Amino acid sequence: MFKITANLNRWTLTILMAAIPVAATASDRVPIDDGAYLDRKDCDLAERGELDLVSLTIGKAGREVSFEEAGCLVANVKPVRANRYDIELDCREFEDVYQHRMFLDVIAKDHIRVDGDDRYLCKKGFLADGPSSSDPAASVNALIEKWEGLNENCRGGFGDDPNTMKACDQRTEVDKQLEALGYCYDGETTATSEWKKCK
Numbered sequence: 001m002f003k004i005t006a007n008l009n010r011w012t013l014t015i016l017m018a019a020i021p022v023a024a025t026a027s028d029r030v031p032i033d034d035g036a037y038l039d040r041k042d043c044d045l046a047e048r049g050e051l052d053l054v055s056l057t058i059g060k061a062g063r064e065v066s067f068e069e070a071g072c073l074v075a076n077v078k079p080v081r082a083n084r085y086d087i088e089l090d091c092r093e094f095e096d097v098y099q100h101r102m103f104l105d106v107i108a109k110d111h112i113r114v115d116g117d118d119r120y121l122c123k124k125g126f127l128a129d130g131p132s133s134s135d136p137a138a139s140v141n142a143l144i145e146k147w148e149g150l151n152e153n154c155r156g157g158f159g160d161d162p163n164t165m166k167a168c169d170q171r172t173e174v175d176k177q178l179e180a181l182g183y184c185y186d187g188e189t190t191a192t193s194e195w196k197k198c199k
Helices: 002-019 040-047 136-156 162-180
Strands: 035-038 057-059 064-067 070-081 084-093 096-108 111-114 117-122 183-186 194-197
Touching: 035 040, 040 117, 064 084, 070 096, 136 162, 136 194, 162 183
Parallel strands: none
Antiparallel strands: 035 057, 035 117, 057 064, 064 070, 070 084, 084 096, 096 111, 111 117, 183 194
16 A cells, blocks of 8 residues: 555656746847837837937847947846746946846737837838848948937037937937947048048
């Protein structure tokens, strides 16, 4: 009788262990395609060339996440359940360094939910053929084009308009990105200056 009970308990334990799902291992990559993820309204603004800031971008094969003016590196991606992930990020915004955490739900290949907000992979307007990380020249050209638009809004806007200051602040951030890539704004006068590879 004891042997039968022991064997039944061992079989019960084996069946229970097989039924418990093994947690997937954590990773350092977000499990979605690189690109800009926007709500539908912002994606339409991008198509018309009226979008000021891209609210969420995934890059470097899922290792980088950008929120408007903050750039983040993925520290840890832990599966919570099917298609839901707990994501830890190390972020920098201007001179501030901080940690950020978010829940990501992967609804479909081009549809995600970040902390409950629906976002879609947007490939409209200037996001249609976004610069790839393998083509640095395309990245620089896209940044220069962005800088020129911001510069126009900054210099041509009214001083008491909050959008003018916003454009100036964003232009300063693009300045830093171009300088980090080895480009200088150079010329004899402001009117003739342009972005060139630094000498």
